[in-house]
Amino acid sequence: MTPRLWLPSAAGPLVLVAHGSRDPRAARANEALAAAVRRLHPRGQVRLSFLDHTGPRPAETLLALEESGERRATLVPLLLTSAYHGRVDIPAALMDARAAGLRMPVSVSDVLGPVGGQTSALLLAALRRRLDAASAAAGVWSSAGPLDGVVLAAAGTRDATARETVSAVAASLSTALGGVPCQVAYASAAAPTGAEAVAALRDAGARRVGVASYFLAPGLLHEAVVTAARSAGAAVVAEPLGGAPELARLVLARTATAREPVCDLVKAA
Template sequence: MPAPASPVLVPGRLPAFRGPVSGADPVVLVAHGSRDPRAAAATRALARAVAAARPGTVVLPSWLDHTAPTPAEVLCGLAEAGHARAVLVPLLLTAAYHRRVDIPAAVAEAGAVGRAMAVRVTDVLGPVGERVDPLLLAGLRQRLAEAEPGRFDALVLAAAGTRDPGARASVGRVAAALGASYGVPCRVAYASAAAPTTGTAVARFRADGARRVAVSAYFLAPGLFHDAVTTAAREASAVAVSAPLTDTPDLAHLILRRLHAFSG
């Protein structure tokens, strides 16, 4: 990796890092980013939860869009502080465009403008291959329990949406596993880019005879998409809509599991 004399940094936008360069490699969490400030607050809360679960590790949030700092800026800041390595965790539920294109581009940008640093990128938080991590399911179940749906006979997994067929298939695997864990049918719905909508999915279940349909939100953070899903679900008479995963303990431990896979 090339190492020019000095990085291009944006004053006032980088997280301050003070302390010795020792111990575990620093961790950079990378979220999609949103104009909604609640999303950034949720990512910061998750970073604090991961840091609390892994004492002695520097854990810093970053965003691909809308919110500063970017992952490239954080990596440059860590390199300037003397770190030779870092681990980047994509806070993504599918391995679609952002994982395949945007995150490698951010790592390349940091390498082009900053000091040399070895950066490893973990798997996304969604399914890896055919496997749905039990910690992801546990986090979804916790949020749904908090929504107090009571007994339900059908479930909709509401996701943000993607045009990537592989990513949609991975969401389908989560829906199948989540429905099986409750012993009820579960269908996928999307807030954008793909059909059906949440309202349509709930209405179809009700037309098929389901009396109580709950909606599990397959989102990491609150924002306009989750708001839209909540409104559509309620208009379609869903019995409950769960909150995004945000900083649930299971999600923090899923991140630790991804880090463990890249340790050593």
Template sequence: MRSPHLTRPVRRPLSGPVPGGRSADPVVLVAHGSRDPRAAVATRALARAVAVARPGLPVSASWLDHTEPGPAEALKALGAAGHRSAVLVPLLLTAAYHRRVDIPAAVAEARAAVPALAVRVADVLGPVAEEVDPALLAALRRRLAEAEPGRFDALVLAAAGTRDARARSSVGRVAAALGSRSGVPVRVAYASAAPPTVGAAVARLRAEGARRVAVSAYFLAPGLFHDAVGVAARDAGAVAVSAPLTDAPELGDLVLRRVDAAPADHLVPTAGGPADGRTPSPAAHVPGQQNAPSG
């Protein structure tokens, strides 16, 4: 006769910590969003890659614009399903307007609808506290090697563009780290909103003597900006343009590290604006920006 404790069902919480400091809370990835359908496909691919990398972890995708569901709707759905906590991961390469304003607003909306839901908001995928994660650099280098396995003597780090000076400084830190890791000079260029253009950056490096200039695409997903960067770079003489990061294995690893490091139930004031307490400047946001690295 079986002992009763062997047949008693084990009740497990719908979310919470797991051994080893790894989070078991359901994860909601939140991307910028784009009118280009390829961007949503790329975000879903990254969500699948993250789920595969940590079996049993619920991972879903959301978007700030153009594609449903939005982050507030995704969080509300988790609360309605009985989850008591969740982690929101901004798929953003800088902590600019979207991270400081749009994401906190979405979390506040979800919490107003589901007060029992605790939401941890992770850091962006770009530099945090001026530190560039090695996984981000590894993903950029992977895409460069896939585009052209040969050697380069100069690189252009091409980003979507932003008017936010702090966001541009963040992109500059990535360029400096990429140059240090690659051993070649790296210039920053933008597809919109700020100079220099990708074509101008490639042309300048070639004028300075570089013969093999490659462009490293600082984009999380394909879209119109990445397409424009590719055309401009090749017209200016670049030998290669890397693909967007999309679901690079290193990017999935970075997402999981951000999940595990997300602070406990981190919320910003619901009526006071961004997390840093400053009033956001409309000029920091480029309306309609697609695949933008700025948050």
């Protein structure tokens, strides 16, 4: 039986905000996550919106909710770091809604990645779920110890603070896997590449390297970093997090951190 979580009615409808992609697989993965959240939160509305490439956009979704009679809403960014999309695009989306006439209060939660230096146990459990599934399919069982090196494959960013949070996830994942070395790799904007990360682990003595995908959805960047890792000898490559049940629980947990952003409070004043 799927456990259900009841959120305070004061939270209003949840508007999940994904990055968006031209790759249709990305929209399907985000829809799978939204569906998983709905199963946990059957009494509330859960809407999915996108910052770019596809619709509906957050402003459109918020305006439609207000028109239907809703009195407030909560935005949950489906983002793994607080880089540009979290710091700039999410507030901009809310300001677009205000400019279009939105009046109801809107709270915004933290992203799904580390907050205040803490990596959620639910995020780590989702990463392990995907890594274990890939390991089992390949005849390797990661939680029992056969993997002796793990690459945490991420999209990449020039934001040093955001990269620090990815490194924090890698360190926490290493601990969760019993001390298996975990090396970050990026698809773009930062080093090392997937191939370089695998090579570094193998140079340090690892012989069975797995790749944990720090992505919510498949796409060009995910393919780039995991293809590079495979070319260097990675034995196991996990799927993106998508609709992992632990991630759905994390989405709901993040609503506890939701607050009205400063830019919105200033405008209201």
